[in-house]
Amino acid sequence: MSQPEIVNPVSVDDADPWVRTFMTTMLGDPHQDEFPKRLDRWVRSWDPDRTWGVRDRGRWVGTLATEERTLTVPGTGTTTNDIPADAVTAVTVAATHRRRGLLTRMLSDSLQAAKDRGDAVSVLLAAEWPIYGRYGYAPATITANYRYHLRRPGAKIAPGDPSRVRQAEPDELGEIAPAVFDAARRLRAGQVDRRSPWWDRRLALDGYEMVSDARLNWFVHDGPDGADGLLSWKVSRDFELNGLLGAVEVSDLIAANDEAYQDFWAYLGGIDVIDEIELHDRPVDEPIRWLLGDGRALQQTEAVDFLWVRLLDVPAALSARGYAIEGRVVLDVVDLDTGSYGAGRVALTAGAHGTKCEPTDEPADLQISQRALASIYLGGHRLRQRDIMRDVTELTPGARDRVDVMFATSLAPWTQTGF
Ligand SMILES: CC(C)(COP(=O)(O)OP(=O)(O)OC[C@H]1O[C@@H](n2cnc3c(N)ncnc32)[C@H](O)[C@@H]1OP(=O)(O)O)[C@@H](O)C(=O)NCCC(=O)NCCS
Numbered sequence: 001m002s003q004p005e006i007v008n009p010v011s012v013d014d015a016d017p018w019v020r021t022f023m024t025t026m027l028g029d030p031h032q033d034e035f036p037k038r039l040d041r042w043v044r045s046w047d048p049d050r051t052w053g054v055r056d057r058g059r060w061v062g063t064l065a066t067e068e069r070t071l072t073v074p075g076t077g078t079t080t081n082d083i084p085a086d087a088v089t090a091v092t093v094a095a096t097h098r099r100r101g102l103l104t105r106m107l108s109d110s111l112q113a114a115k116d117r118g119d120a121v122s123v124l125l126a127a128e129w130p131i132y133g134r135y136g137y138a139p140a141t142i143t144a145n146y147r148y149h150l151r152r153p154g155a156k157i158a159p160g161d162p163s164r165v166r167q168a169e170p171d172e173l174g175e176i177a178p179a180v181f182d183a184a185r186r187l188r189a190g191q192v193d194r195r196s197p198w199w200d201r202r203l204a205l206d207g208y209e210m211v212s213d214a215r216l217n218w219f220v221h222d223g224p225d226g227a228d229g230l231l232s233w234k235v236s237r238d239f240e241l242n243g244l245l246g247a248v249e250v251s252d253l254i255a256a257n258d259e260a261y262q263d264f265w266a267y268l269g270g271i272d273v274i275d276e277i278e279l280h281d282r283p284v285d286e287p288i289r290w291l292l293g294d295g296r297a298l299q300q301t302e303a304v305d306f307l308w309v310r311l312l313d314v315p316a317a318l319s320a321r322g323y324a325i326e327g328r329v330v331l332d333v334v335d336l337d338t339g340s341y342g343a344g345r346v347a348l349t350a351g352a353h354g355t356k357c358e359p360t361d362e363p364a365d366l367q368i369s370q371r372a373l374a375s376i377y378l379g380g381h382r383l384r385q386r387d388i389m390r391d392v393t394e395l396t397p398g399a400r401d402r403v404d405v406m407f408a409t410s411l412a413p414w415t416q417t418g419f
Contacts, residue, residue: 004056004097006105009048014060015039018053021060025092026127037209041201044208050113052106054093061094064106066114067419070193071123072186074379074409076322080186083320086114086312087192088124089419107135108338111312115341120316121377123192125418126308136337138375139305141190141413142284147299148277150269151245154294160266164259165231168220170203176220176227177203183228183256188283189321189378190307190413198417216251219267221260229260231267236278245275253279254416262291281306283414307415309374312341317377318357323350323406329399332364333373342370350406365399368392379409 010018019042020030029035047065054062069087072080088110093102114122126132126139149155177199185191197206203218204210221229232252239246248271255261265288268277279286284303289295311317314333328349335342347360368383372391375381382404386392394400 002056004054004061004100004102006052006062006102006109007055008052008106008109010051010053011048012043012046014053015043015046018051018060018063021053021094022063022090022092025063025094034211037211041208045197050110052110054097054102054106056097061097062102062106063090063092064088064103064110065090066110066122069123069419070195071121072189072191073317073321073377074189074323074407074413078187078410079322080189080191081320081322082186083121083317084119085192086110086117086119086122087419088122091124091127103131104135104338111135111310111339111341115312115339118313120311120313120320121374122310122312124308125306129305132308132310133371134337136310136335136339136342136370136374137308138310138371139307139381140309140375140378141305141307141380141415142303143281143306143415144284144286144300145302146279146282146286147301148268148279149275149297149299150271150277151275152294152297154292155269155297156293157262157265157269157288158291158293160262160264160269160291162263162267162270164222164263165219165229165267166222168218170205170218173218173220173230174199174203174205177230180227180230180256181254184254185416187256188411188414189409190380190415192307192415192417192419194417219264221255221263223257223260228256229264230254231264233268233277237274237276239273245273247274247276247278249278249280251280252416253282261287265291281416281418283412285412287411307378307413309377310337310341311370311374311377312339314342314344314370314373315346315357315359318346318348319355321377322355324408324410325405326350326352327402327406329366329403329406330360330362330364331373331403332367332395333370334367335370337370342373348406363395365396366392366394366403376404376407378413379407380413382408
């Protein structure tokens with residue numbers, strides 16, 4: 001059997017074959033006419049030190065890259081805090097080389113690099129559920145798809161002024177979109193940033209070329225202090241003269257406040273010649289339901305796990321977030337996964353003047369697996385669920401429910417941006 005080598009760093013000179021390998025394994029099409037445009041996006045942001053690969057007999061057979069992203073975690077009240085996160089992406093091992101431990105070798109290396117850098121958490125999006133648990137990742141946010149049946153009786157949205165919504169072109173959007181998104185993402189835990197050149201790529205600015213799935217109609221919401229919302233959609237079904245109505249698909253609905261959110265929905269509900277709007281990658285608790293005369297006019301068609309979190313430094317990660325109520329709890333964190341980075345006993349104190357989480361020798365109130373802690377970290381799940389899995393052992397009566405209340409958030413965490 002051949003002896004594949006793990007390569008890191010990977011030079012930008014290898015970007016072309018490395019990206020082709022990645023696209024082939026992820027069921028993309030490296031032969032499409034758009035490949036040079038997609039390759040250009042990789043090349044311009046290439047970070048050799050944060051790129052891994054597996055090479056065998058001169059051919060790339062494995063890929064993995066990480067990026068620094070900012071993650072919102074729960075703050076005090078309804079606010080959020082920003083923390084840097086290690087974001088793992090482009091994970092593939094070719095089917096010719098699968099199940100020989102190559103992902104394990106690349107990801108073990110990249111997790112250690114993140115730990116050495118001082119990142120408190122690592123995040124990723126899992127193509128399949130069974131892949132990443134062994135490395136310590138746990139699902140922490142849920143993403144939902146919806147179909148809004150806007151002709152249904154009771155589908156009309158009560159408040160909202162669509163006249164504050166106007167169509168806009170890429171040049172203007174490039175100026176305003178980063179700040180609008182940055183304000184909007186802070187409204188929920190679980191959001192990752194869209195740092196430069198995210199918007200340039202999306203809008204085909206600064207020399208980036210438009211790729212087909214990014215051709216969208218864009219709209220801006222003007223609030224009293226300027227732009228505070230962005231919306232994009234494309235047609236998914238044309239209308240017919242025989243009476244069949246069309247459909248549109250919303251790609252981005254970004255609102256920095258409730259008014260922008262309501263006005264966008266009022267605008268969407270008023271689009272003529274369509275009877276359906278598809279919305280993808282939305283929060284699981286989409287609030288607009290409560291403004292509809294018939295909440296079922298907004299049909300949730302899918303809800304799946306989205307952002308997976310691995311805690312690399314439990315005291316730093318728990319100190320960085322706020323808690324719903326004041327309290328103190330000693331957690332004995334068990335981490336049997338790659339690197340055991342989360343293992344140890346910590347005392348978490350959420351007080352009126354902030355949060356503290358430090359290593360301790362005190363007796364524990366709760367024994368908890370790192371994966372269970374990672375799954376509740378952003379407020380999206382409850383320990384009671386993990387109890388069923390024996391991932392949690394209550395050592396002080398009431399400790400589990402107290403932790404659940406402390407970690408809860410008023411809105412479900414949501415990750416709007418893939419990576
Ligand atoms: C998922 C993928 C990267 C795994 O790579 P790999 O090199 O085969 O993984 P490893 O050999 O290191 O596997 C380690 C362990 O995880 C298990 N595992 C890996 N992928 C798995 C999967 N999809 N489902 C179930 N178990 C999986 C292996 O069986 C192995 O278990 P073992 O140690 O008990 O034998 C590879 O199969 C792949 O590229 N798949 C298609 C693209 C994809 O899904 N990428 C992930 C994008 S998020």
